[in-house]
Amino acid sequence: MPGETLPRPWECNCFAVRSAARHVTQFYDQVLAPAGLRTTQFSVLVRLKRKGPLTINGLAEEMEMDRTTLGRNILPLKRDGLIAIEPNESDRRSKELRLTKAGEKRFQAAMKQWSRAQKQFESAFGPRRAADLRTMLRAVVASELTAADEGSVRPVGG
Numbered sequence: 489m490p491g492e493t494l495p496r497p498w499e500c501n502c503f504a505v506r507s508a509a510r511h512v513t514q515f516y517d518q519v520l521a522p523a524g525l526r527t528t529q530f531s532v533l534v535r536l537k538r539k540g541p542l543t544i545n546g547l548a549e550e551m552e553m554d555r556t557t558l559g560r561n562i563l564p565l566k567r568d569g570l571i572a573i574e575p576n577e578s579d580r581r582s583k584e585l586r587l588t589k590a591g592e593k594r595f596q597a598a599m600k601q602w603s604r605a606q607k608q609f610e611s612a613f614g615p616r617r618a619a620d621l622r623t624m625l626r627a628v629v630a631s632e633l634t635a636a637d638e639g640s641v642r643p644v645g646g
Contacts, residue, residue, distance in 0.1 A: 519605040523598035528561045533595045541586040543576060570594050
C-alpha cells in the first residue's frame, strides 16, 4: 500500500531476538559438533543431568518448549542410546526420560566443548555484558507477554 510504513528489521524486537538466537545457536552447534550433539540436544541432557528423570511434559515445561518440538529433539537422543524413555513408576500412562550411561559419557564430552563456547562468547562480549544479556533474556521469558490484551503486558523490572 502506498504511504504504508514498513517495519525496519533493526527496529523489530522479534527479528532482533530471532537473529541473535540463530547466530548464537549456530556458533554453539559448531563448537558442540565434535561431541556429536546440537545445542537443543545438549540442553535436554543438561536438564536430565541436573533434575534427574522427568516426564516428557515436565521436561518440556523446564525447557520452555512445546511437547511436539521436544519430541523431535529427543528422538535422536533415544536412537543413539543417550536417553531412555520408560513408563513412569507412579503413573504407568506417562513416560519418563532419563540419562543413560552413554548419555552421561556424551554429556561429559559435550561439557568441555560447551565451556569452550562460553569462554569464546564471553571473550567476544565481555563477562559483564554476557551476564547482563542472560539476565535480560530471563526477564523476557518471565514476562507475561500475551497477544490477548495490551493491559496484560507487565513491564520488565516494574
